[in-house]
Amino acid sequence: MSGQERAVDAEDVPSPAPSKGEVHLVHLYPKEMSIYGDLGNTRCLAARLRWHGYTAVVHDHHPGAPWPDRVHLVLGGGGQDSGQVRVQDDLDVHADRLRELARDGMPMLMICGMYQLFGKAFITVEGLRLPGLGILDVTTRGNAKRMIGPVLLETEVGTVVGYENHSGSTVLGEDQAPFGRVRYGSGNNAADGTEGARSHEVFGSYLHGPILPANPALADALIATAAKRATGDFVPGEVDDTFAVQAHQAQVTRLSPRSGRR
Structure with missing residues (x-):
């Protein structure tokens, strides 16, 4: 096992039950594009996979690194404009691969800066256009x-809570479905009531937090698709989501009385 690949089960007391199979996660650019705590999404998925009885293998993909042989789910996080520029060349190298995986139904979660780079273009404040x-x-x-x-x-996938922190204003194409509709917050552009985007099994969003620990239904939707790709089926385990549900509901309760978008 290389230094960029880690079986997460080794960090915890192993379950007495045999693993239901390996699920391989690729975290794109964890150094350059994970400055708002989005690494927590990868850790959340790895932990939940373990609780469901699977072995999670995480590949940290850095610029210039080879692509892993096995991939079942891809994640990316937020970063500054400079971070987006630093990963642009490597993203170009793997562009066709990622497009094909997306068309084939690979589950992906792209947050903030990586959400923008999975779009058609990002134009910086200085006017630099990043395709x-x-x-x-x-x-x-x-x-x-x-x-x-x-x-x-x-x-x-139900009600989703999170925290946004972005200066990018995003506009959806005519036929592009949003990830969600805003009940509170700004979303893509503080104007049209949309947040994020979804195509096939690719989710793009501005929500940090990180988004997955407080939204277990979303995490398990990604896991189910990945596990089916890896093993042919998803057999959920018994997961105690008491604290996650409490954290989720606390935010829903706090924000629900506030009508409209800011």
Whole structure:
């Protein structure tokens, strides 16, 4: 096992039950594009996979590194404009691969900066245009005003909570579905009531927090798709989500009385 690949089960007391199989996660650019705690999404998925009875193997993909032989789920996080520039060349190298995986139904979660790079283009405040992968039909333009604060969404996987902190204003293409509809917060652009984008099993969002620990239903939706790709089926385990549900509901309760978007 290379230094960039780690079986997460080794960090904890192993379950007496045999593993249901290995699920391989790729975290794109954890140094350059994970400055807002989005590494917590990878850790959350690895922990939940273990609780469901699977072995999680995490591959940290850095610029210039070879692509792993086995991949069942891909994650990316937020970063500054400079971080996006640093990963651009490597992203170009793997662009066709990622587009094909997306078309094939690979589950992916891209947050903030990586969400922008999975779109058609990101134009920085200085006017530098960074071409995106075009997996999501969104275009983002940087601006001086930041959108910061808690967010409450309605999505296909239920109510989702999180925290946004971005200056990019994102517009969806005509046929692009959003990830969710904003009940509280700014979302993509503080104007049209949308947040994020979804195509096939690719989710893009501005929500940090990180997003997955307080939204176990979303985490398990990604896990189910990944486990089916890895083993042919998803057999859930008995997971105690008491604290996650309490954290989720506390944010829903706090934000629900506040109507409208900021």
